[in-house]
Amino acid sequence: MSLVKLYDTTLRDGTQAEDISFLVEDKIRIAHKLDELGVHYIEGGWPGSNPKDVAFFKDIKKEKLQQAKIAAFGSTRRAKTTPANDHNIKTLIAAEPDVITIFGKTWDFHVREALRISLEENLELINDSLVFLKQNVAEVFYDAEHFFDGYKANPEYAIKTLKAAEDAGVDCIILCDTNGGSMPYEVADIIAKVRKQIKTPLGIHTHNDGECAVANSIVAVDQGIVQVQGTINGFGERCGNANLCSIIPAIKLKLKKDCISDEQLRHLREVSNYIFELANLSPDKHLAYVGKSAFAHKGGVHVSAIQRHPETYEHIRPELVGNSTRVLVSDLSGKSNILAKAEEFQINLDSKDPVTQEILEEIKEMENRGFQFEGAEASFELMMKKALGTHKKFFQVMGFRVIDEKRTDDQKPTSEATVMIKVGGKIEHTAAEGHGPVNALDNALRKALEKFYPKLKEVKLHDYKVRVLPAGQGTASSIRVLIELGDKISRWGTVGVSDNIIDASYQALIDGIDFKLHHEDSV
Template identity: 55%
Template sequence: MANTISIFDTTLRDGTQGEGISLSADDKIKIAQKLDLLGVHYIEGGNPGSNSKDIEFFQRVKHLKLGAKITAFGSTRRKNSLAEQDSSLLRIVESGVPAATLVGKSWDFHVHTALQTTLEENLAMIYDSFAFLKRNDVEAIFDAEHFFDGYKHNPEYALSVLRKAQDAGADWIVLCDTNGGTLPSEVHDIVTRIRMELNAPIGIHTHNDCELAVANTLAAVQAGARQVQGTINGYGERCGNANLCSIIPNLQIKMNYRCVSDDQLQSLTNTARYISEIANVHMPVAQPYVGNAAFAHKGGIHVSAIMKDSKTYEHIRPELVGNKQRVLVSELAGQSNIISKAQELGLDINANNDKTKEIMERIKDLEHQGYQFEGADASLELLLRDAFGEMKEIFKLESLKMIVEKTNGNHMNAEAIVKVNVEGQTVYMAAEGNGPVNALNNALRKSLEQFYPSINDFHLSDYKVRVIDEKDATAAKVRVLMESTDFKNTWNTVGVSNNVIEASWEALVDSIRYALLNMSRIDNAMDEPREQFGLVNH
């Protein structure tokens, strides 16, 4: 690799400013450990004194043996004061972090309007603050806020701000497109000019308000930036920050820069999905590189081609980033899709096999009824294995009852009562939930856990209901899509019925069938039966 790029992750600080994202101290510790395994160089944890969660995080993270530098965040000293007496700067030093990022104003408009001070005092605030950090042996990173807007409005002053930080000993000068309104060509030109003016290494911090954060980051690197700041999955305020899940593979695979090791790059998809789960934010299915559909193929012509050579419709091998190729099967798909999917599962099938046509007709019939398999890979796999006689019945439903009760002034409660036969034994179980589906899930799991303890190793992570025939109003047929995860893998199942409870039951049963099937393959030491699993739904 020609050049090394320093990866600065601010998921735990800038990322948490995104709408709907709130992380506990425990969450932040888990994410920091995952980021460290990915190989990022800096992990910005937040402000050591801004809130109790950040205080706890910095106290606990000191005891972890991480390769990344834990970095604190703060701002330059208050106007007309001393750095040595600034509480924010003192807390950064007292936290014991090896590195700190200070944000300072580089746009004269912000100096006058936001800080309400003079241009000279702003320069003094920057110099004093970085000199203070360096006197205390802290690696100092200057985030020049609104730099590109400031440079376009008053280039001389914006440059003088950078020089002040450099003169004070700042180790990195990071140019920020804080409002996210700069174009890649502008970023490239400005970074090129700044490189000629400074000795300190340059970083780039962009926001995604014009859908250009990744492009702007790459343009800055091409112009000479050697640190990139961003977040996993692009989390951040407004439209988000630059997405490291796209930046890292683009730099390393496409542009011949070195960011992380090849093995660490292969953990990128797992990292993105893990952090999505911790943050409780659903990942976009079409997210480049790490999304579930990033290497998914539906068109019959496409599938026929990738079966010959995946390069025909894939720009990289998905394994490079820890993702995998997926072939989607629907009523629009051709035989190539069925053959590819079956071969992927190790099933004996070919283009002249009558079984292929039979399965194709079965899928078309089910999709006519409202099923959708392109978004439910797990249900599709079970359908194919059922067709080839590979599934084993491990329980049979004998009866199911639902009780939903609401009393005056109380929340509505649900209770599910299931009677199932498991390996010849009748199990009768009741469980409550905050809704009918939750109660069903709890009752079925309790029925099976004594036979299959691994059922507790996964959980439902998303649930969607789609009305298929809107004209039928409350009697309409509905489709339920269920997502489940064990934190390493995610799978989707589908159920369709005129009754939302029955549709949910179908999707729930498929989720458990699929989980037990795959756990039986992975863990050969389990005490559960070694036969392939299957559940029958009546």
Template identity: 60%
Template sequence: MSRRIEIYDTTLRDGTQAEEFNLSLEDKIRVALKLDELGIDYIEGGWPGSNPKDARFFKEIRDYQLKHARIAAFGSTHHPRKEAHLDENLKALLEAKTPVVTIFGKSWTIHVKEALKTTLERNLEIIESSVKFLRPHVEKLFYDAEHFFDGFKEDPDYAVETLRRAWGAGADCLVLCDTNGGTLPHELVEIIREVKKRLGQEISFGIHAHNDSDCAVANSLFAILEGATQVQGTMNGVGERCGNANLCSIIPNLVLKMGVECEAGKNLPRLTEVSRFIFELANLPHPRNLPYVGRSAFAHKGGVHVSAILRHPRTYEHIEPELVGNTRRVLVSDLSGRSNIVYKARQFGLELSQEDPVVGKIVEEVKKREAEGYEFEAAEASLELLMYRLLGEPKQYFELLGYRVLDMKPTKEGPLLVEATVMVRVPPGVGEVEHTAAVGNGPVNALDHAIRKALERFYPQLKEMKLEDYKVRVLPGTPGTGARVRVLITSRDGDGQWGTVGVSHDILEASCQALIESYTYKLFRDRQRKEA
């Protein structure tokens, strides 16, 4: 199947209707520029007639010279009680001054009667006059047939007639929308084939699928197999309710598996970067299990799997992760065998063979610690330190002799004041004892401040690092407040981030373990760089 498909991204409009997914005006500009770099053909910037932010976006984006993408403004057909040339919504679309305009109209009789509160014939007139009014003023005009598949199931003759009116009035592409996301692939194929019979093979049509039945990507691919020339969706599948068709899955499926060409396919190694960039701007965690671009997409945990991919990655990977800008990851857990350890050791700069006795020791220690509640998948810095310790490295840089945390509330109205006092010896055993105190926002923050204060005189490079994330998980076992807890800490400096772990019945002790591991890893890594 060798043909070209246009990719239409609606992250900035349809995507922002998702819960908790919000972008400022500046964010929207940055996302648009990133999508342009990826090679997206059309970027739907918003609905200029609905809110001031979208109107400002269209004004500001004109100051940027896009390399490939064309900006589209989105809106509805005109109001039933107005004519096209007097409708504020259509005027706002033209005032956006975009080369592309996309308008949606009603395909489903229930929406015409109940939402628009008009007659079926009047709706056809509205579609036709809206398209005719816009046609002379834009380079490209797309017509989104809202709720098309549901409308076709209820009244196929009417649903097809709405398309006929839009096409006859000058629409460049008829986009069939599964707005409620309930259509299954076999239904979609049957309906598209019937539409093509009725309207003729010369029509240009696209697909806009929602994911309420978890079929948005499949429906989009089947529509393309049936002749769609445009596919609409969002990055990472964000969108209202269960989301939209995920372009991060659609694009690599088209390019790598279906032989379909698109401009974004030329930049496929940037796909993971763009996917994560957008979630970072929205201040949301990037879902690990996203196909192609998620951190877990090429993660291997079982020992049998890892042993096989060491021989040949294709045994447990459907594509090479580098094709979409992702990386292979081998996880270490109580399911690990020697293959996992050897692979991870190689990533840490250690050349070990599966026959090396130390590998057996590492496997045994990992399984023992995981039984106690440790988890190394998100704490690879702790795993690296464990491996080096069993090999006689790294050295201990300091010794925590003791700590105390005191919560104080001076008055009923006053803020809680938390003070931590620590004693450390640098270097361990024979060195100087430093006794310091510090306050913080909560006990862990106070402990972090106090330990750093004690250590920075000896190791000033610790000022470069900061704690980025802190998570506590109550572990199964002892019920109630006597349960063990696992603390995961993510730290960062100018060169990258790392994760460490601590486990204890005492949340402060678990936090202290993870903190100490984090400082130790920073010092150990800096020393390695100097010696390299």
């Protein structure tokens, strides 16, 4: 099985995305995670562009990686100077990376309008920059910027730029779809023509402006490309880069080409979520392969079928990429959904049991009132246990009060919550302040319950969503609150619905705490 090398540029191209910024410490941690995943090359940044990238290349030398090589990124020399005197080239070498990747112009339009030099001068600066780098670094890659657009505009000149790199003895020439507008059929056709004229190994670097970055990368591999560049989760400028989380399983499972091991592939979802977390972004549940919804089934016919043969509605086994099959519960559900969820939660439920139909009817009635269990599986599990009479009552909330007070117009409101709970025969009456009424209520509940259940200190609130239900009643409308909580091991979602936002939040918070206690009790 032929080997396709993976070149990750999350730490450079990925950080050019809106809302994404990594500390040097984050970049080091991500590099280790990518190394464990089996990525062959990790592009750390552009050493001459900012102090953070300079610090990364300095600090990464102290780290021990299993296999990955660290690449530094930069450009060809400037016009009217030599490589030996070019600040950018010297900075790249001074960073002492394992690999240096530089980009150059392949589109005659860019040479004339951006560089404002002759086409021949551009060929010279590509060649002598790469010749100089090859004399100083063991491995050198050339990114042919805007190659596909350049080829479509002037194929003869675009090939000349590649030959200038080839003549320099570069190790790999990467064909770039920099504007991200090329179509898969164009990419396949152009690569086939390039391979007849260029003998140097080729790579691919695509952007996602036409929603084809992954498709273009896969087509390129099918055409004989040996290096694929991209980012984890498709992070990148504008619409993003080619998403390695989709490309890697496609190469390995669909094209049957080698890139990482089977064991490393099973950590793909974990790496995806890890980098979302460091980027301080909520994971995109709809991502192919690694998204939470990638193997989620809602329709009763689908669920019934996958229980017999998963391949009926799943294109791969989710465990191969570290994911899992999920069954969603909604007003579209049939008995098969309920039974599948019961099995998932290790609850013994029989299809002929009247309770099954009772749960199904209750779900439909609750969803009609605005409840949604698709993102609140913890609430659903608790509801099933209550219907079966297996729900254990760890505490009773005897009452609560929330005060939100604004004393002067220029002063922030203050929030305080008071709760009274009963655990066994003991009553705990306590109060707490918070940033807003919901946070105050959350703090008061925890303060009261942690005395009896210290494990609740592990629970963190990760997400809080409020949706006004379409009742056409303005501020008197019903509210649905979805929250996500988690501990060191897992995360779970709960839901609450009411025409009072505090009450809806309370329902979701109580379910979140109750779920944690049930799972601790079963360990």
